[in-house]
Amino acid sequence: MTTPPDTMENTPQASPMQRSALYIALRTAAILLAFTLVFTTLMASAYYLTAPRVAASAQAEKLRLIGVVLAPTFYDNDLFSDAIILPPTSALGTSEETRLYRARKNGQPAALVFEVVAPDGYSGKIRLLLAVSHSGPLLALRVTQHKETPGLGDYIDPKKDRNKGRPWITQFSDIGFDSVPPEQWRVKKDGGHFDQMAGATISARAVTNASGRALAWINVHREKLFALPANSLYKE
Amino acid sequence: MSAFNDIAKNGFWKQNPLLVQLLGLCPLLAISTSLVNAVSLGLATILVMLLANLAIASLRALIPYEIRIPVFVLIIAALVTVVDLSFNAFLHDLYLVLGIFIPLIVTNCIVLARVEAFAAKNGLAASTLDGVMMGAGFLWVIALIGGLREFIGQGTLFSGIEMIFPSLSGIQVLPADYPGFLIMMLPPGAFFTLGLLIAGRNWSEARANQRRLNQLKQAEHPGDKPAENIPPFAA
Numbered sequence: 001m002t003t004p005p006d007t008m009e010n011t012p013q014a015s016p017m018q019r020s021a022l023y024i025a026l027r028t029a030a031i032l033l034a035f036t037l038v039f040t041t042l043m044a045s046a047y048y049l050t051a052p053r054v055a056a057s058a059q060a061e062k063l064r065l066i067g068v069v070l071a072p073t074f075y076d077n078d079l080f081s082d083a084i085i086l087p088p089t090s091a092l093g094t095s096e097e098t099r100l101y102r103a104r105k106n107g108q109p110a111a112l113v114f115e116v117v118a119p120d121g122y123s124g125k126i127r128l129l130l131a132v133s134h135s136g137p138l139l140a141l142r143v144t145q146h147k148e149t150p151g152l153g154d155y156i157d158p159k160k161d162r163n164k165g166r167p168w169i170t171q172f173s174d175i176g177f178d179s180v181p182p183e184q185w186r187v188k189k190d191g192g193h194f195d196q197m198a199g200a201t202i203s204a205r206a207v208t209n210a211s212g213r214a215l216a217w218i219n220v221h222r223e224k225l226f227a228l229p230a231n232s233l234y235k236e
Numbered sequence: 237m238s239a240f241n242d243i244a245k246n247g248f249w250k251q252n253p254l255l256v257q258l259l260g261l262c263p264l265l266a267i268s269t270s271l272v273n274a275v276s277l278g279l280a281t282i283l284v285m286l287l288a289n290l291a292i293a294s295l296r297a298l299i300p301y302e303i304r305i306p307v308f309v310l311i312i313a314a315l316v317t318v319v320d321l322s323f324n325a326f327l328h329d330l331y332l333v334l335g336i337f338i339p340l341i342v343t344n345c346i347v348l349a350r351v352e353a354f355a356a357k358n359g360l361a362a363s364t365l366d367g368v369m370m371g372a373g374f375l376w377v378i379a380l381i382g383g384l385r386e387f388i389g390q391g392t393l394f395s396g397i398e399m400i401f402p403s404l405s406g407i408q409v410l411p412a413d414y415p416g417f418l419i420m421m422l423p424p425g426a427f428f429t430l431g432l433l434i435a436g437r438n439w440s441e442a443r444a445n446q447r448r449l450n451q452l453k454q455a456e457h458p459g460d461k462p463a464e465n466i467p468p469f470a471a
Contacts, residue, residue, distance in 0.1 A: 028302065
């Protein structure tokens with residue numbers, strides 16, 4: 001909006017056209033850089049000011065989520081300091097490192113809380129949080145992230161399930177391979193034990209199969225997982 | 237004062253971002269699956285449009301015309317980032333509902349369009365009002381579409397409101413065994429609904445024009461009968 005100051009007379013060696021093109025380019029770049037600096041500073045300060053609160057609410061959110069699958073009465077240790085790191089594990093469907101929380105009561109192993117990914121949802125991955133008790137059965141299962149069709153496949157998330165009295169996902173509470181053997185751990189449409197909604201089988205199948213695979217994996221690795229020192233990386 | 241009236245009317249109806257300018261279709265498709273989602277995104281959009289128009293109107297003297305677009309994009313993206321972070325930190329419950337939608341506001345061309353078409357050329361007060369009114373125009377249309385899609389698609393209204401107000405819960409409007417109407421919940425449903433609303437708006441505008449025309453004729457030739465039976469699209 002402002003015209004560049006005219007400095008042509010002082011530099012007769014450069015032709016006016018070249019000089020002004022370079023001048024305009026540099027000047028414009030400088031203005032753009034100034035705006036970038038100001039607004040990056042704005043974003044950086046917003047980040048700096050909010051980071052502690054964001055981290056605290058993420059932690060609280062995680063604890064709240066864990067509380068949904070594992071009642072606080074079940075354990076008396078600090079889950080966040082008694083966690084171990086799982087490498088990407090195909091049986092859990094994870095493609096990056098995840099944390100596994102070990103719940104203990106009076107020093108005795110009580111339950112494991114960990115993340116599982118169902119890779120074959122109707123529209124992409126479905127992330128699940130599982131609590132498996134030390135004695136064997138699955139305690140509870142919740143969907144933490146999904147992109148299933150609203151109003152159709154999203155009943156796997158109890159918040160969206162229209163059956164408020166007995167949401168679909170609660171079928172997986174307190175159930176293990178002793179009551180539903182591994183070959184029955186499928187949706188009814190596949191000849192298994194678990195219900196699904198007609199017309200939206202894929203989401204239910206993905207969750208059911210992923211939880212079955214995870215439970216089988218935990219049954220093999222349970223004691224080793226509890227024995228590992230806190231904060232170490234698990235190796236199969 | 238009439239200038240401010242015009243700004244309000246433009247945002248709400250005459251130049252409505254969704255019905256007339258057809259801007260902001262990306263968030264419309266993604267979010268208008270339920271009334272609560274739609275209203276939430278609409279409110280967040282109003283906030284961002286207010287901030288963006290305010291920022292550009294106050295900085296416009298410093299922004300060279302030739303590089304205004306990169307600067308506008310930079311400012312809008314920075315503001316959305318700040319809004320996103322602040323919601324996460326200070327309004328965490330609301331953020332859990334809106335969180336995934338806020339970054340989508342960057343993709344809403346209406347923000348850039350108003351900055352470019354209005355805030356870059358007008359004063360602070362007018363630009364702020366324009367941002368709010370254009371945002372409000374976006375809000376009421378996306379809310380209407382969200383409500384219609386939720387009602388026809390799922391037979392409910394206000395589902396998900398418990399995430400914002402835990403004491404309330406959604407209403408099952410149609411019988412609980414209503415099978416749903418899937419296509420309304422999928423993106424095509426948003427296009428169908430928007431198309432019908434645009435058609436409705438065009439129809440009512442055409443009728444109003446026809447009426448005005450008839451009144452003019454009436455004034456010129458008081459003896460003539462008003463041409464009432466001309467269909468709205470005849471001209």
